[in-house]
Amino acid sequence: MVCEHKHLLDVQNLSVSFRMYDSGLEQKELKVISDLSVSIDRGEILAIAGSSGSGKSLLAHAILGILPENATARGNMRYKGEIMTPEYQEKLRGRQIALVPQSVSYLDPLMSIERQVLGAGKNAKERKPALKNIFGRLQLNESDGRLYPYQLSGGMARRVLVSTAVIGDAELIIADEPTPGMQKQQALEALKIFRELADEGKGVLLITHDVDLALEFADKIAVFYAGTTLELASSKDFRGGEASLRHPYSKALWRAMPQNGFEPLDGFQPYAENLPSGCLFAPRCEMCSERCKTEIPEMRELRDGFVRCFHAT
Amino acid sequence: MTAKRIISVFFRYLVRVITLLFAVSVIAFILVSLSPVDPVQQYVLSVGSVSPEQRAELEDYWGVNDPPVERFGNWFRAIIHGDFGTSLLYRRPVIDVIREKFVNTLALMGCTWIFSGLIGFGLGCVMGANKNKLADRILKKICLLLCSVPTFWLGLLLLLIFSVWLGWFPIGFSTPIGVLNSEVTIWQQLHHLVLPALALSLMSFANVALHTRQKLIDVLESDYVLFAKARGESRREIMRRHGFRNIIMPAITLQFASFAELFGGSVLAENVFSYPGLGSAVSAAGLNSDVPLLLGITLFSALFVFTGNMIANLLYGAIDPQIKESYANE
Numbered sequence: 137m138v139c140e141h142k143h144l145l146d147v148q149n150l151s152v153s154f155r156m157y158d159s160g161l162e163q164k165e166l167k168v169i170s171d172l173s174v175s176i177d178r179g180e181i182l183a184i185a186g187s188s189g190s191g192k193s194l195l196a197h198a199i200l201g202i203l204p205e206n207a208t209a210r211g212n213m214r215y216k217g218e219i220m221t222p223e224y225q226e227k228l229r230g231r232q233i234a235l236v237p238q239s240v241s242y243l244d245p246l247m248s249i250e251r252q253v254l255g256a257g258k259n260a261k262e263r264k265p266a267l268k269n270i271f272g273r274l275q276l277n278e279s280d281g282r283l284y285p286y287q288l289s290g291g292m293a294r295r296v297l298v299s300t301a302v303i304g305d306a307e308l309i310i311a312d313e314p315t316p317g318m319q320k321q322q323a324l325e326a327l328k329i330f331r332e333l334a335d336e337g338k339g340v341l342l343i344t345h346d347v348d349l350a351l352e353f354a355d356k357i358a359v360f361y362a363g364t365t366l367e368l369a370s371s372k373d374f375r376g377g378e379a380s381l382r383h384p385y386s387k388a389l390w391r392a393m394p395q396n397g398f399e400p401l402d403g404f405q406p407y408a409e410n411l412p413s414g415c416l417f418a419p420r421c422e423m424c425s426e427r428c429k430t431e432i433p434e435m436r437e438l439r440d441g442f443v444r445c446f447h448a449t
Numbered sequence: 450m451t452a453k454r455i456i457s458v459f460f461r462y463l464v465r466v467i468t469l470l471f472a473v474s475v476i477a478f479i480l481v482s483l484s485p486v487d488p489v490q491q492y493v494l495s496v497g498s499v500s501p502e503q504r505a506e507l508e509d510y511w512g513v514n515d516p517p518v519e520r521f522g523n524w525f526r527a528i529i530h531g532d533f534g535t536s537l538l539y540r541r542p543v544i545d546v547i548r549e550k551f552v553n554t555l556a557l558m559g560c561t562w563i564f565s566g567l568i569g570f571g572l573g574c575v576m577g578a579n580k581n582k583l584a585d586r587i588l589k590k591i592c593l594l595l596c597s598v599p600t601f602w603l604g605l606l607l608l609l610i611f612s613v614w615l616g617w618f619p620i621g622f623s624t625p626i627g628v629l630n631s632e633v634t635i636w637q638q639l640h641h642l643v644l645p646a647l648a649l650s651l652m653s654f655a656n657v658a659l660h661t662r663q664k665l666i667d668v669l670e671s672d673y674v675l676f677a678k679a680r681g682e683s684r685r686e687i688m689r690r691h692g693f694r695n696i697i698m699p700a701i702t703l704q705f706a707s708f709a710e711l712f713g714g715s716v717l718a719e720n721v722f723s724y725p726g727l728g729s730a731v732s733a734a735g736l737n738s739d740v741p742l743l744l745g746i747t748l749f750s751a752l753f754v755f756t757g758n759m760i761a762n763l764l765y766g767a768i769d770p771q772i773k774e775s776y777a778n779e
Contacts, residue, residue: 200679230681242676246694246770256677256686284770300680 142217143175144339145199145308150211152191152198152363168194168408169363170416172211173435176308176339181330183342183350183371185389186360187405192343193238195360196310199341200235201225215308230255234306236314240293243285250281253300263303270299273329275322290317298326302333309333310341315349327353348393351375359386362406362416365435368442382443385417415445423447458763466755473751474528477744478521488537489513491738524744533748534741538733543745546730551749554726556638557719558711560646565654566704572654573661573700578688580666589662595655600714604648604721611644618644621723645722649714653707661700668695698768701761708757712750 152169168191176182184192198209201222213220215228243252253267254260268278274295280288288296294317301309311330315323330340331353344350350357351371359367367383374380377396378387388401403420412418418428427446435444489508493499499507508514512523527534533543572592576585595603612620619625619641624633668674668691677687712728719728727746734742766772 197675197679202675202678226681229679235676235679237672237676237679239672241672244673244677244691244694246698246768247690248770255680256682256690286771 143214144178144180144216145341146175146212146214146217147195147199148173148212148214150195150198150209150213152194152203152207152209154204155206155208166408167363167411169198170411171432172364174341174358174365174368176341178307178337178339179334180356181334181340181342181354183344183347183354183357184360184365185344185347185350185357187345191363191408192345192360193312196235196312196341196343199225199310200229200233202229230304230306232306233308233310234301234304236297236301236309236311238312240285240288240290240297242297243293245285247284248281249283249285249288249296253281253296253303255300255304266303267299270302274299274325291319291322294318295322295326298329302329306338308339308341310343312343313345314342315344315346323349324352347374347389359383359389361385362411363408364416364444365442366417366444368435370441373441380439382438382441382448383417383445384421384423384448388420417445462759466752466759469755470748470751474525474744474748475521477747478517478524481740481744482517482520486735486738486740488738488740492537524741527741528748533745536734536739536742536745538737538739538742543741546742547727547745547749550725550727550730553724554715554719554728556642557645557649557724557726558715560642561649561653561715562704562707562711564646565650565652565657566700568650569654569657570661570700573658574665574688574692574696576658576662577665577669577696578692580662580669585662589659592655592658595651596659598652600648600652600717601721603651604645604718607644607648608721641724645718645724648721649711649718652714653710656707656710657700657703660703661696664696664699665692668692671695698765701764701768705757705761705764709754712753 150169150172151167154166154168156164156166158164172195174182174184184195186192194203194207197203199213199220201220203209215224215232218224220228243249250267251260254263267281271278271280276292276295276299280292280296285293294314298311298314301311309330314326314330318326327342327349330342334340334355342350342354347357351374354371356368356370357374358365359369367381367386369381369386372380373382374386374390378390381387381390385401391397391399392401401420406412406416406419412429413432414430415421415424415428415433418424421428423445425447431446433444433446435442438448489504489511492507493504512520515523524534531544533547535541536543536546539546572588576588576592579585608620611618621641624641625637669687674687674691677691682690715726716728716732718724719726720732723729727749731743731746731750733739734746
């Protein structure tokens with residue numbers, strides 16, 4: 137894929153692997169993300185949907201350059217067309233790219249909410265009027281700012297985490313499972329905020345396992361499986377049902393949704409330690425052929441989307 | 450904090466300290482009664498030949514043969530009276546002896562406490578922030594080495610090097626020999642304090658440093674530090690905003706809870722350096738069957754350790770919002 141116009145964020149062939157010690161001193165590489173490509177444009181919400189344990193959070197950490205020491209990321213990442221070196225990532229973090237983390241453990245237990253939402257640095261105080269506004273939108277009271285993380289309910293904590301990303305002027309927001317624990321109403325409100333931000337021209341990467349909720353607000357959905365994307369479809373395709381989807385896993389995902397039959401897929405996602413040598417989905421796929429077992433399919437363009445499958449039509 | 454709460458906290462601790470001291474005095478008294486310590490025999494040895502009649506009279510006078518409860522009652526009255534009985538060794542009220550020795554010990558422990566706390570915390574931060582780098586590896590080995598060395602051995606080593614070979618510091622005591630107490634200058638006292646304080650500090654700072662190191666590593670690997678990094682906070686900002694805040698509390702607790710170890714260590718250090726403090730007094734009292742002094746110092750050290758723990762508790766409440774709230778709700 138050659139990139140003709142400048143994406144806000146363009147990730148090409150990203151692989152993330154961990155150095156692990158096996159029994160004794162034997163070192164091995166554990167590949168948790170393999171050959172992943174996604175791109176986000178301004179004004180767009182891209183949802184990355186996949187079950188837990190598929191390496192979604194690591195994607196977020198890789199983009200921000202905050203992977204643990206024993207992890208290495210390979211591949212190409214560009215922000216506004218510029219290659220993301222560790223130095224560039226450091227400059228982008230918290231300024232151009234904001235993260236909405238997963239749980240309350242990402243808040244300092246000994247610091248008041250207000251101080252944490254305002255953040256560090258000289259212009260923290262200048263953000264105070266914005267804080268009031270954002271808290272209002274997220275149904276938080278201004279006095280909640282004086283609380284400490286342990287005093288927050290699960291839903292409140294999520295909303296506080298959302299507010300940390302919204303308060304800055306970041307152009308790209310990476311939200312890592314922002315909605316679980318919120319009430320439906322609040323989750324919708326939070327996603328509406330992301331939608332508004334996208335409509336203002338920002339890019340939003342929404343990592344979620346709630347395909348249903350993602351469909352309502354996202355423009356595109358990347359189906360994530362065992363550390364890579366199997367399909368990139370517009371959310372319109374998901375609404376269109378099985379026929380408009382491309383990959384057998386996406387179709388199975390669609391069938392598994394409550395309103396579409398609630399039909400589970402047999403088997404389980406392969407663990408990073410024993411990935412199949414061919415297509416990652418092959419062991420569970422009904423269309424699986426000999427070729428699928430030995431060769432990894434490339435991402436190819438199909439009906440205005442992308443799919444990683446030899447047989448998809 | 451309202452005045453009412455301060456008063457309630459004050460009374461709570463007052464009740465605690467009174468019950469604690471009572472329990473300690475009972476247990477210590479029972480232990481001494483059961484031990485082979487015989488003050489009369491010791492006394493007899495010190496004055497020379499004594500006839501059996503004289504000895505019996507002495508026992509009668511001291512009440513050695515009274516029932517234990519009565520003896521405890523006598524001693525307890527002396528405590529209430531405020532003099533804790535009379536030291537056999539010094540022939541003075543125990544409280545006066547403690548007061549005099551405590552000034553020396555306090556100087557020694559105070560220096561040690563501040564020195565080991567500051568150096569230990571500082572080194573721990575340096576080690577934690579540079580985890581597994583060369584500086585950390587070297588410092589960690591030194592700390593582990595110091596942790597496993599006995600105080601008295603380290604004291605002897607220091608004496609050998611700095612007093613005997615180099616001659617920089619005196620070999621013992623808290624004041625120069627042959628100089629009147631009133632003529633001793635503060636510099637001379639400090640000069641005598643350096644080596645024992647150094648020996649004690651070297652023992653305890655390694656502990657503080659290793660604890661601080663581990664705690665800082667835990668904090669730096671936490672989710673909230675990762676998030677701070679994701680928000681663009683620099684290493685320095687992270688240390689300032691999250692690092693210190695989260696490690697200072699365990700460090701403070703550890704530091705105040707170390708009063709007990711400090712006291713134990715000072716017994717050894719004071720003996721090695723012939724430093725006239727409570728530590729050497731307590732071992733002298735034990736060896737010479739000076740029961741009132743031994744019990745007096747036991748009570749006093751219990752009070753001392755209690756104070757340390759109490760301060761740690763109160764400070765914890767002032768710093769940790771979670772505990773602050775639970776205090777307020779009580």
